[in-house]
Each structure stands twice: as C-alpha cells, then as structure tokens.
Amino acid sequence: MTAMSDKILEVNDLHVSIADKPELQIIRGANLEIRPGEIHALMGPNGSGKSTLANSIAGSPAYEVDSGQILFQGQDVTEMPADERARLGMFLSFQYPTAIPGVTMVNFLREALKARRGEEVPAREFLGELRETLKTLKMDESFARRYVNDGFSGGEKKRAEILQLGMLKPSLAILDETDSGLDVDALRTVAEGVNALRTPDIGILIITHYERILNYITPDVVHILVDGRIVKSGDFALAKEIEANGYDPILEELGIAGEAVTA
Amino acid sequence: MSDTVALLPAYAEDGVVAGAQARSEPDWLLARRREAARAFDATPMPTTQLRPWKYTGVSDLVIESWAPWSPQLTIEAPALDGDAFAGSLAEAASDATHGDAVRERLGSVVTATEGRFIAANAAQWEDGVYVRLPRATTLEKPVVVTLDATGAPAGAAVYPRILIDAGAAAEASVVIRFTSNDQPLLVSSVIEMHAEQDARVRVLLDDRWGAQTKEFTTARSRVGKGADVQLSSLAIGGQVIKQTVESLIEGEGANSTIRGVALGDHDQHFDFVTLQDHIGPKSTSDVEIKAALAGASKSIYYGVTRVEVSAKGSQAEQVNRNLLLSSDAKADSDPVLEILTSDVIRCGHGATVGPVDEEALFYLQSRGLPRRAAFQLLVAGFFQSVIQDVPIDGLAEELETLVVDKLAAAEL
C-alpha cells in the first residue's frame, strides 16, 4: 500500500473563492491530512472559512477552487461533481441544512441510499435500517414522514443530518457545527450517534467553535483556521486552551492579531 | 396550413342535425344542436387580442378540418337508483327518468354561444358523463371516467362533455382520465358543475395525452350556499393544453378550490386561465397552479380572482409557481385580484418563475443523488402541495412515478 492511499483525505495548498465573487478568496492555502480512524477538529473564529473549506471538500458549486488539490482516498476529486464524491463515501453534515418542502425524509433517504450503494435497496431492508438508526438517535419514527428539514427545529435539523450519516455510512464525515444549537442532552445523543458509527476505517472532521462536543468525541488532532489558513495544529490540549483563553493569545503569538477576524 | 384544409360537412348545420338524428336524440337536444351549429358558424376564433388568449394563438387552427370521432368511454360508477345517476350523458338525455333533468341543466352553466370551441363541443359531443345526485346522496367511491382516444386516426377531433349536478348536501368525486396516441388530435371539452347548498364536489382531470394532442377545455362551476367545489388538473402529456377553469361562487360561505399541475418537456405548451368570482358573502376561494418545465416547454397562467360588492367578508388565495428545469423553458404568470368591496378578510396572490433552488440541488447531490435523480425528487416535491389535498387514493404515488418516468428522458 502506498502512503497516498493511506489517507482518506488530503488537502494540498487549497485556495478557494466564492463562485459569484471570484475576487473574494476565502481559503488561502489550506493543508489537511486525515487517515482512517482519525478524528480531526477544525476550530476557528466566526468567518474564518471553516464552512467554506467544508463545502469545497464536498464539491459545492457555490465555491470555486482557484488552486491546490483535494484528494479523497488517493484520488484527485478537485473537479469532481458533489454527487460523485458522495457516492465514493464523502459526507458533509451541513451547518445550515436546506429545507426541501414536499420531499419526505423517507423518500429522500431511500434515493440517497440507492445512490450510495449503486443499486436499489429492498424496501424491507431499507425500512429496517431506517428504524434502527432512528432508534439509535432517539428519534420518533414519524420523523421519517416529515419533509426534509422543513419546519425542523435547530436540534431536529442536526439530528436529521446524523440520521443521514448513519444510513449512508461514509468513509469521511465532515460535521460542520453539528453541535451548535443543541442542548446538552441532544448533544450527547448526537455525539453517541457519531461514536456509534466510528470504525477503524472512517475519518472524521469536526468543525466547531466550541470545544463542548470534543468532550464527547475526542479528537486526535486539532487545527486552528484563521483567515483561510490553518495557522496551528496540535492535540486536544489546543482545544482546551482555546476554551479557556479564546483565540486572541494564539493570534497574538502568531502575529496575526488585528486582521479581519472576530471571535 | 389553412389554405388547403377541407371543411368537413359534419360542422355545417345540416351535418350537425343529421348526426343528431342518426343518434335518435330527443327533439329538445336536436334543437340545441341546431342552435349550437349556428353559434359555431357565427362565432369567430379567439384572437390573441383577447387577454385569455394572448399567448396561445389559434388563428391557424381550423376546427372544421378535424373529423369528429367518438373515443372509447368507460364509466366506473356504483349502481344508483331513483333520481340518482352516474353514467352516459347520451343515455341520460334520451331517458324517460333523467331526460328532463339533463335538459334543464345541460348548457346552463356553459352556453354554446360563448366561444367557438364551446360551440363546437355543444354541436358535436356524441357522448359524455352525467352525474346527478339528489339531496344528501353520497358516493362512497369516486366515479372513474376513462376517455380513451388511443384508437383515433390522425386529424380526429373529440368533444368530451361532462355534467355534474349535486343536490343539497350531496357529495361526489369524479376522476376523468384522458389518453390518446401520438397522432394529431383536437380535443374540445366542456365540464359543467352545479353544487347546491352544502354539496361537495371533487373533480380530477387527469390528462395523459399523446405528443400531438391539442386540448381546449372550459370547466365551470356554480357553487351554492355552503357548497364546496374542487377542480384539480394534472397535465402531463399533450402538445397544447389550454384549460379555462371558472367558479361562480354564488352562495354565502361557499368555497371553490382550483388546483393544477403541469409537467412539460420538448415544445409542450400549457395555458391555464382561472376565474374565481366571489358573489356570495363570506365565500372563500383558493387557486394553486404549479408547472415544472423541461426542454423548451412553456406555461402560461392568467387568473382573475374577483370579489364582487355583494361578497363581503370573503377570503381568497391565488398562487402560480413555475419551476424552470432547463434554460429554454419559459413561463408567464399573471394573477389578478379585482376587489370591488372594502370588506374582505384576506386576499392574497403570488407568482414565481425561476429555476430549481441551487441549495436544495446541492443538498441532494451531496447525498449522492445524480443531478437527474435530484431533479426528479425536487419536482415530485414541488407538486406535493398541489395534490396533497386531492382526495384520490394513491394519487401522490402515481404522480411521483409519472414525474420520475417523464424526467428520466427530459431535456434538463
């Protein structure tokens, strides 16, 4: 096995701008490597580009990769459409999941699972898995009959994302602020759901600006994103440090305080 | 096209009368046929100067070059007795028990002199559907009408005629399914609905026309006190679909609901015209028409919701939404509110024309759905609000299948 295929995700010197505003470059040279079984945390002040990075990795057409590469399981996916990436095993839990009125969760999940597996999933098998995953996440079965994210509370949206994660069993899961808007009980349930999915093969990138969720899902590596660049990486202690003192000491230490970032 | 067409004798007064005689129609109907033939002769084709015809030009269409043809008509209805009836209009018109009732109602809501397509229908219809429910009669299951024109020769014309007469507190639900082959076919239908006090009438028009069918339909209801009429239309097939759906909401507290769904591809042309005319006080109306358009298909909506001076305390809602699935698809939407009294509870209208929500598309694609599969799901979802309250079992699933099948090959 080559060193390349050892990695689930490799982001090399990635530069990303907004598709509608090419002059607005948000990610300005990001590097990241995630190996099977690893959990990485990506932290950073509001507006530092965390969601932009996550969406670019997932292939959102709202962003344009100006330079650099995204490798998924050794394959260059930088120009690959989002649906192909997802079928290969990439998953993004959105910070703000989109409501799709008229489309039920159950129909949506069935189509998604069919796409992920590359074949029709027998109804019995599908419903069995759906029930089980709902149970793990302490969600009522009636949830599946509701329209995708339509009228969901903040917490319900986050659970719905994890429900999809549980059904689709990706090899890379990016969780963009899945912890925000959750009360302690919901946070624990969601974290347990994520932990239940952990296998030695899956790589997880948790994006957050609090270390709260990291008490339930312990990261192997913590990265700090500031102004579109990963300015510091470390272990769990780095997250604790931010929890205690905020981002300012790190920014000062790196001499980038005063740039257009706000905590 | 119009310079070499043969004008068929079936459309002249003599031809119309001869047809009625050959069918042994009763004298009163024969007289009506004669009037209708004259009206047809005297009425010009509508021009695009008329607002409801602005985007659907028919000056090239010569009705009398299309040969009248009888489609296969199947009516599934429960057995009824006494004054109640659900079956062939032609039979009822000649029948001793029902003839007088048909005579009284037929042509009373939509009159032959109103327009050329309507006059052609009044002169030419050979059979149709008659549903009559006396006071407090309720049909457990919908009357299912299938009008099958798949055997029609190229250049045929069919003239479906439907008359629904619901007495006080009666309840009826009628499903009308139309099919045809891919040869040129002209369809001019007239649907008349009467709903007396507290009656409840549900009609679903389910069009599965072939590629070269041109349909011109006028459906109108008179809605009595406390009565409730809903007309829903599914337009999937066809080349030109022009449907005019009107409600005269006459009774106090009466309600009229109009629902429409159109799924277009290639050069399909849909044109919906609606009128909700509030006459009775405290009456309510609701229009929701949605079109999803692939290829170079087009949808036009022009609807008027009028609240007359007499209709104090009324409420109305009118919405037309168009989803453009390709860059060549087009839609024009013009919902109009005419409020003639200051005493209304709520009157709203809305129109949208736009592409698929990019965020929703990305959301689905980020879960592995190929672009086309994502479109299929989004369009089925888009239609959901229109059909969720159409009380026909399994309709949502059936429409979903139709959407998936049609979009499997559509130009997106």
Ligand SMILES: Nc1ncnc2c1ncn2[C@@H]1O[C@H](COP(=O)(O)OP(=O)(O)O)[C@@H](O)[C@H]1O
């Ligand atoms: N579609 C967009 N249009 C304009 N600006 C955007 C867009 N998306 C993100 N941005 C800007 O990019 C920066 C980074 O945003 P984001 O990636 O959401 O940050 P984070 O997730 O770290 O809070 C912010 O300044 C934000 O306003």
Ligand SMILES: [Mg+2]
């Ligand atoms: Mg964010």
